[in-house]
Amino acid sequence: MTETVATRRFDIKAFLSIIRPQNCFIGGLTVIAGLAIAYNIQFPLGTPTGLSAFLDLFLYGYLTYFLVAAGGNVVNDIYDIEVDKINRPHRALPSGRMTIKQAWVYVGFLSILGIFFAWIPGRLISAVIVIVFEIIGYVYAAKVKTLGLAGNFMVAFSFAFGVLYGSMILAEVTALSVWYSIPIPSWLFFFTAFLILQARETIKGAEDVEGDKLRDVRTIARIYGYKPAAIVAGTLNFLGVLSYVLIWLWGFADYALWPLLILGASIVAGAGILPLSKPDDTKRLMIASTLDKVGALVGLIAFVIIPLYAIWF
Numbered sequence: 001m002t003e004t005v006a007t008r009r010f011d012i013k014a015f016l017s018i019i020r021p022q023n024c025f026i027g028g029l030t031v032i033a034g035l036a037i038a039y040n041i042q043f044p045l046g047t048p049t050g051l052s053a054f055l056d057l058f059l060y061g062y063l064t065y066f067l068v069a070a071g072g073n074v075v076n077d078i079y080d081i082e083v084d085k086i087n088r089p090h091r092a093l094p095s096g097r098m099t100i101k102q103a104w105v106y107v108g109f110l111s112i113l114g115i116f117f118a119w120i121p122g123r124l125i126s127a128v129i130v131i132v133f134e135i136i137g138y139v140y141a142a143k144v145k146t147l148g149l150a151g152n153f154m155v156a157f158s159f160a161f162g163v164l165y166g167s168m169i170l171a172e173v174t175a176l177s178v179w180y181s182i183p184i185p186s187w188l189f190f191f192t193a194f195l196i197l198q199a200r201e202t203i204k205g206a207e208d209v210e211g212d213k214l215r216d217v218r219t220i221a222r223i224y225g226y227k228p229a230a231i232v233a234g235t236l237n238f239l240g241v242l243s244y245v246l247i248w249l250w251g252f253a254d255y256a257l258w259p260l261l262i263l264g265a266s267i268v269a270g271a272g273i274l275p276l277s278k279p280d281d282t283k284r285l286m287i288a289s290t291l292d293k294v295g296a297l298v299g300l301i302a303f304v305i306i307p308l309y310a311i312w313f
Contacts, residue, residue, distance in 0.1 A: 014092035015106065018077055019070035026297060027069050027159050030193065031061040033303040034166020034186055040307035041183040042174065051311060054170065060117045061169055065162050067114035068130060072137040072158065074107045079141045083217075087208050126169045133161070152201035152219070159296075160193035163303070185252040188243050189303045193296060195240035196268055200292035202233040203275060207285050230279035237272030237292065241265045244299055253306045254313075260302040268295035 035058055039051060077084065077093050078100060085094040092098040111134050119127035140154040163186050171181030205219030206229045221229040247253045248261050271291035274284050 011092070011097040014095075014097035018074050018092040018098060018103070018106075019110070020073050021070070023073070024066045024069045026300065027162055028062040028065040029300050029304055030159065030162025030189075031065045031166040031169075032058055033189060033300065033307075034163035034168075035061060035170050036166075036304060036307040036311075037163070037186045037189065038167035038170040038181075038183060040310050041185070042170070042176065054173070056121075057169055057173060060120050061166055064114050064118040064126075064130060065165070067110050067117065068134060068137070069158070071107050071110035071114060071134065072141070074103050074110065075138050075141040078103050078107075083208075123169065123172055125172050126165075129165065129168065133158075152198055152205065155201050156194045156197035159197050160190045163189045163193070184250070185247060185303075185306075188247050188250075188252070189299075192240050192243040192247075192299055192303075195236045195243060196271075196292055196296045196299070199233040199236035199240065199272065200289055200296070202229055202236065203271075203285055203289045203292065205229060206233075206275070206279065207282065207289065226279035230275040233288070234272040234276055237268050241268050241272075244268070244302075247303075247306070253302075254309055256313075257302065257306060257309060260298065260305065264295055264298040264302055267291050267298060271295060 035054065036051075039054065043050060077091060081093045081100075084091050089095060093100070093103060114134070115127055115130050118130040136154070137158060140158075164182055167182045167186045170176075202220055205217070206221035206226055208217075209219070209221055219229070220232055244264055245261065248255065248258075253261070268291070271288045274288040274291070275281070278284050
């Protein structure tokens with residue numbers, strides 16, 4: 001009996017699942033994209049061998065994002081434990097496979113490690129950005145999330161910020177002026193990811209109406225209804241598609257990569273259209289949310305490939 005309880009208290013799978021590694025893995029690619037885009041703009045005649053001089057930044061930047069995002073996911077689950085008992089009872093905390101105390105210790109470990117990799121080797125600006133970002137993320141989980149739209153804003157911003165961070169850390173090591181540290185294509189990627197994920201969070205708010213009543217989370221669906229939520233999500237998705245298409249129209253992406261343009265734009269457009277006819281249909285909401293997630297992934301892959309394609313070809 002004692003062994004069984006001890007085993008449950010130190011459930012390794014719980015420590016892995018609570019950070020949602022698949023999301024951290026995917027999100028870390030935004031830093032890779034930001035670095036690659038900034039390198040391509042700063043060194044337009046650069047070569048693949050020249051890029052290798054910055055491989056340590058790619059590694060440290062990726063690990064930083066992964067660890068900071070992981071810590072944020074744990075904090076989010078700590079404050080969401082009561083809601084998750086209804087919406088997602090299988091998660092580590094509501095299921096009892098991890099204690100609140102263990103979760104907070106885990107947050108501290110992940111946060112400190114994230115700051116460490118941001119700082120290596122002596123990158124003070126990067127470390128300060130990460131510290132501020134962590135504080136904002138924890139405040140979001142504790143307070144802002146219940147505000148609905150503002151909470152959605154924080155989730156979308158947190159994911160999309162990776163590309164801006166990637167561009168900034170390259171600027172720091174190359175001593176580039178802060179005014180030129182983030183190139184236009186990085187901003188377009190940021191807005192594309194931000195808008196699509198904001199749309200997805202709006203749709204998820206419609207999915208989680210019942211559970212959100214516990215913390216009085218003021219999502220658009222709860223306060224104004226399913227139809228306004230579907231309209232807002234659709235508008236955000238179409239604006240995201242526009243930002244994505246501008247990458248090609250303004251000449252920042254080679255038209256040889258047109259399959260990525262068509263695929264990403266079509267998936268996100270589908271996510272915007274689907275909930276409009278039946279905004280309270282659970283199945284449609286789930287499919288639309290999934291399409292937004294897939295569309296964001298396709299866009300992310302595109303923004304990693306676009307600058308690397310320009311360098312190699």
